[in-house]
Amino acid sequence: MIAKGAVAIAEGRIGKPLEKYYAGRTRAPLQRSFIAFKSSAWLVVLSGFVEPVLYLFSFGFGVGALIGGITAADGSTISYAAYIAPGLLATSAMNGAIYDSTWNVFWKINESKLYQGMLATSLGPLDVALGEIAWALLRGLMYAIGFMIVVTPLGLIENWWGLLAIPAAVLIAFGFASFGMAATSYMKSFQQMNYINMFMLPMFLFSGSFFPLTVYPEIVQWFIKILPLWHGISLIRGLTLGQIDSSILGHVLYFIVMIALGLWFTTKRLNALFLR
Amino acid sequence: MKVKEAQREVSRFGALYIVEARFRNMFKWRSAIITTAILNPVLYLLSVGVGIGSLVDAKQGAGGVDGVQYLTFLAPALLASAAIQGAIDEVTFPTLQGFKWAKNFFAMNSTPITGNQIALGVYIAALGRTFLTVVIYWLILLIAGALPTGTAWLAMFVAMLAGGAFGSIMLYLTSKVEKEDFFLTAIGRLIIMPLFLFSGTFYPLSSMPLILQPIGWISPLWHATELGRYLTYGHSISGLMIGVHFIFLTSLLALGLKLAFRNFTKRLSK
């Protein structure tokens, strides 16, 4: 048996950038995720879509009846459901991306040893990392589209700018996914993985999905505004409520920097992450 | 004979040996357990309680929700849901571990300890930890001023009853799991989450559309919350309904345990 196919393909990468880490085949692990999704993982994916919708109905309409409306920055009043919908979209983008890039990755490294198998082939660690991130983003995209299909008929989207909430959700997911993997590279046990949750829960509760930050003292507000979720929520809220101003660009920039740093960090940690 | 005596001990106290084993295991994670037990109520009070509370109180004025401030209204529901969450966590993981991951239930069962005793032991240990969570939660609610009446301490036991009812059902369901991949996610997102959101937790059940109200009726959380509200701030409720809530929770608890016992024994002898 002569290994022409596989060898010729691998030799073709010699001299290309990052050749030690990257074989230019992000598509292969992505295809793997898709096949697994078709045969078994669809239930989890579907349930991830249900979560923000349930929150929207329970809080938006139930708690909304107790609260009435929220007074926006420009003095107009918006319904509570319209106020929290973007927060829920941003949060679910974050949660999905974090789940995919931390628990899921941790499981595949330590329990199913899936990555060991992948890295015994001519794939490089960067192919695997990018493939997983790409899959997380595709899922994020599906969730965002699903969520918009539910909320738009309810009148919670003010104008056409709202459509941009979909790419914005993907941008948020990208930011969190790129950092999540780097964080996972430091984790040794399931107990340590819980630290991730201990960081996520307060961020979810305080970043203004359910109420304006103004209920807190100024110093707390400043602290929350450093955290990425607040930027994500503010970005999507600006888009769905049609409050388009320069702050939108600031939030986008925040995530672009976060993605760049996260990818740089993850690439740096690739050996620690996969080749253990 | 010493062995004979030991055997008699096991048939009487076997479940307690399992409890001991579980407590030893939990003790290793004591700092994490206590941190979460404190952090959870503090975070919820500062976010939902203060954040949403200030919006609701501003709108509702002196009348409040059900006659009280939002935080007072919310407190018994949060307490009961913390108990439910705690009980679920502590029955699902050891059970999956015991039957699937480490298969240590089978090792326990190869001693004179029976399936019933294993189930009961895991359950009692779970409630033990849940009680710690509930007491801490309750104290924090008390400090926050969310428990105005003298009968409020009884709400701890109502919360435990809710945790016990949900915990016994989960003990049974988890013992049936063959493929755990999606079980936890599916249970979490499709059962626990909806029950948490639609059991009159954050607003009176009666304010939900009639078609959704049955979710509350079958939810241990709603029954415990109604009882808890009666105890912590005198939520008006008929004697009959007090009986109904109580009987619902206790029968669910008993049913769950009965099914769990049967299934533990069956699966261990398979």
Next chain:
Amino acid sequence: MTSLISARSLTKTYGDFVAVDQINFEVLKGESFGLLGPNGAGKSTIMRMIGATLQRSSGELAVLGKDPEKFGPQIRAHLGVVPQQDNLDSELTVRENLYIYGRYFGLSKKFLTPKIQELLEFAQLEEKRDVKVEALSGGMKRRLTIARALVSEPEILMLDEPTTGLDPQARHILWDRLFRLKELGVTLLLTTHFMDEAEQLCQRLIVMDKGKIMAEDSPAELIRKYVTKEVLELRFGSDKNSQFVDQLRQKCDRIEQLPDRILLYTNDGETLLTEIVGSGLHPITSLVRRSSLEDVFLRLTGRSLIE
């Protein structure tokens, strides 16, 4: 013959612990080469360094003339790796496992479709093609892992403990498949702690212990060099074995005392046994057998291979 893998003073350390200690060896094209040693001898560490998924601490290593640390993906394209623990993709079916693994190498669907059929036949898994991996028996999983490693038509097949944990029947099926590959000219590199497996499959092997090479040769030659033709195993009962050792030493040049039995190395076991019984010693059980690599290992290290 050309050398496919060559190691010079290859070393791997983890902190103070030396997992692989300055070892030298060559694997030639077309041969089946074994690493024999107990758990923890450093076999898997060597395999991972060859597979370019672990960096060496010092020394030189060339796989097909290239340094794995510089040309990881290119080298792995030549290798089929069968790890110690099956890491099949449990969410996928048998066929999907082979397909997607081929895709990791960048192979086209056109190439893979006939290839998968051929591999399913080879691994005797045609009837299981659309079954999820979880439902397979241990032996089937192992065959699938080997089939998967062959999807890229590798020049070298690396097997880490290929039959550990399998029942005797499954082991024989697997040995048969590996033997066929050898006949087809695939170079086999395998680790094992089973001497019978090493004797069955390896033309040449190195005996390892604590990261070092203790001996290197063909199985038959190792046995000839280091041990006698036969072994007489005697049991006097766990407490009594040591009482008789001194007496036995007078009758045989080489004796090994194990916790449960005494081994006497001789070229004629039956005669020695008759002599011992004749002198008034009555073991509870006695057994005369041919020497094996296990005895070679015991001779070289003073320890048993499987502990």
